[in-house]
Amino acid sequence: MKGIFKSHADTNLIDLGGGTTRRILSWNDQLMLVEVGFEAGAAGAPHTHPHVQSSYVLSGKFRYAVEDESVEMNPGDSIVVPGGLVHSCECLEAGKLLDIFTPAREDFVK
């Protein structure tokens, strides 16, 4: 079909180490959805990229930092991170984030 459909069952679970996993969900050049799983205590190290990112909490509890400020995030909470800002997160209770990028993170699918 002309829409890019991705069944969750057809995604691959990628073990990133350190208690984190990644599944690439549906994407095209302009928009990419990525499910990121975290064990309690696991972290996304501070990093930056030119892509605009949003994170939506599917489950669990996180402390999410952008530059020098952080916020606690619970299921249903969301954040948009403008391109180029340093961001990171720490998982306080095991769960999953839905990360969304525009444009797509081509480095994830090379």
Next chain:
Amino acid sequence: MKGIFKSHADTNLIDLGGGTTRRILSWNDQLMLVEVGFEAGAAGAPHTHPHVQSSYVLSGKFRYAVEDESVEMNPGDSIVVPGGLVHSCECLEAGKLLDIFTPAREDFVK
């Protein structure tokens, strides 16, 4: 903070009628997250817009159509709809979609 954080508790539930609701979550000009609730049997009528859209099933079951094809979507399933394509959905079991747009749907916040 420099990230645009939105607590789910601080979002407004908008009744769109016909068994559908909308909550605008975090957004900036380039990326907008929107939670859309559906009662069973409710529908998103066929429409089109230049924005690229993705829909992620948070809960429930949907039949989602893009142009002349459709697919059944369950929790965790996702779809990207390129800009300009006619799309619609029918809710088969009550639930919620997370709709993501790039750029933002300015018409939602006027």
